[in-house]
Amino acid sequence: xxxxxxxxxxxxxxxxxxxxxxxxxxxxxxxxxxxxxxxxxxxxxxxxxxxxxxxxxxxxxxxxxxxxxxxxxxxxxxxxxxxxxxxxxxxxxxxxxxxxxxxxxxxxxxxxxxxxxxxxxxxxxxxxxxxxxxxxxxxxxxxxxxxxxxxxxxxxxxxxxxxxxxxxxxxxxxxxxxxxxxxxxxxxxxx
Amino acid sequence: xxxxxxxxxxxxxxxxxxxxxxxxxxxxxxxxxxxxxxxxxxxxxxxxxxxxxxxxxxxxxxxxxxxxxxxxxxxxxxxxxxxxxxxxxxxxxxxxxxxxxxxxxxxxxxxxxxxxxxxxxxxxxxxxxxxxxxxxxxxxxxxxxxxxxxxxxxxxxxxxxxxxxxxxxxxxxxxxxxxxxxxxxxxxxxxxxxxxxxxxxxxxxxxxxxxxxxxx
Ligand SMILES: [Zn+2]
Numbered sequence: 001x002x003x004x005x006x007x008x009x010x011x012x013x014x015x016x017x018x019x020x021x022x023x024x025x026x027x028x029x030x031x032x033x034x035x036x037x038x039x040x041x042x043x044x045x046x047x048x049x050x051x052x053x054x055x056x057x058x059x060x061x062x063x064x065x066x067x068x069x070x071x072x073x074x075x076x077x078x079x080x081x082x083x084x085x086x087x088x089x090x091x092x093x094x095x096x097x098x099x100x101x102x103x104x105x106x107x108x109x110x111x112x113x114x115x116x117x118x119x120x121x122x123x124x125x126x127x128x129x130x131x132x133x134x135x136x137x138x139x140x141x142x143x144x145x146x147x148x149x150x151x152x153x154x155x156x157x158x159x160x161x162x163x164x165x166x167x168x169x170x171x172x173x174x175x176x177x178x179x180x181x182x183x184x185x186x187x188x189x190x191x
Numbered sequence: 192x193x194x195x196x197x198x199x200x201x202x203x204x205x206x207x208x209x210x211x212x213x214x215x216x217x218x219x220x221x222x223x224x225x226x227x228x229x230x231x232x233x234x235x236x237x238x239x240x241x242x243x244x245x246x247x248x249x250x251x252x253x254x255x256x257x258x259x260x261x262x263x264x265x266x267x268x269x270x271x272x273x274x275x276x277x278x279x280x281x282x283x284x285x286x287x288x289x290x291x292x293x294x295x296x297x298x299x300x301x302x303x304x305x306x307x308x309x310x311x312x313x314x315x316x317x318x319x320x321x322x323x324x325x326x327x328x329x330x331x332x333x334x335x336x337x338x339x340x341x342x343x344x345x346x347x348x349x350x351x352x353x354x355x356x357x358x359x360x361x362x363x364x365x366x367x368x369x370x371x372x373x374x375x376x377x378x379x380x381x382x383x384x385x386x387x388x389x390x391x392x393x394x395x396x397x398x399x400x401x402x403x404x405x406x407x
Binding site: 016032035036039040043044045046047048049051052053060061064065068069072073083084086087088089090091093094095097098102137148149151152153155156157158159169170172173174176177180181183184 | 199200201207208209216234235241243244252260261264267339366
């Protein structure tokens with residue numbers, strides 16, 4: 001790793017830690033100033049994610065507001081040692097998208113809100129591991145990065161990805177598995 | 192509970208990405224409720240999502256959106272008491288599933304599907320199927336293939352197929368390349384939750400006869 005890359009990654013880690021610390025303190029401070037800072041950083045990212053998920057821009061804006069409101073309301077459920085702010089906010093935004101799609105399908109039933117008791121949920125040993133992943137995604141081979149993006153950014157099912165790329169379903173899954181194990185291997189190194 | 196067959200990593204990634212059908216989400220969440228191994232991986236898969244979120248090219252919010260949300264903060268505090276009381280799971284029904292069918296498998300309104308087979312259909316809207324199957328000993332589900340993924344989770348009893356033997360808590364996570372014919376392999380009935388991305392296709396003459404009838 002070149003010195004420049006190392007410095008860039010170090011800087012990224014610091015930023016990430018700062019956001020996570022700020023979010024972790026939010027349930028105590030209930031500071032609107034802190035919330036505004038989190039909002040300025042995360043809302044445009046959440047909006048970009050929701051648009052890629054296939055929502056029209058107007059709906060994306062609204063869902064972003066709902067997601068960020070959930071950040072404020074559920075801040076007490078965030079545990080600093082268990083996930084970065086980014087991961088936690090990602091899951092809130094994702095759930096907003098899923099709920100919206102479900103409502104659009106005009107459903108009479110309701111799936112239980114996915115919210116495993118944060119204390120009982122089994123997380124990885126160190127949330128620190130996740131900090132090592134950022135560079136790793138950029139280093140994935142094109143074919144693996146592509147299925148990762150289609151899945152996470154666009155919420156496409158394996159079958160949809162298989163159709164879109166014209167490759168067998170099994171290949172979609174094996175590419176995802178390879179990407180997963182590479183990212184995990186990357187977490188493990190540089191201990 | 193000793194679980195020996197787990198969810199595919201690719202399925203956990205789809206779960207993290209919000210890319211699963213409702214039925215498959217229910218099944219995955221049910222397995223996660225019982226399986227620490229998969230919980231850890233599910234968490235790792237969510238971290239990938241978090242990483243992608245921080246790397247994404249931001250899209251500016253429209254003007255005034257910060258002011259408008261600041262105006263909504265007061266009074267939006269979560270009222271815990273308002274939350275619906277959760278139905279507790281049981282030894283045979285993981286909590287996410289219990290929210291929908293209750294915690295007693297024998298109290299479900301089973302419908303006859305064919306000789307030795309009963310089912311309960313969740314009738315989730317959208318693509319794919321999700322149902323509970325209750326299969327008598329020795330009965331085999333017709334040979335079938337499927338377009339897309341198929342997940343099966345055992346709640347009671349066990350079954351075997353070309354892939355192996357599946358007991359309570361185990362998940363068979365298969366894709367379309369696998370042709371299989373599960374058979375209940377003990378003297379007691381087997382109840383499983385099954386979710387697919389797309390309708391099942393039965394193969395062979397028996398399959399063609401059984402399909403309109405089973406309608407999976
Ligand atoms: Zn498992």
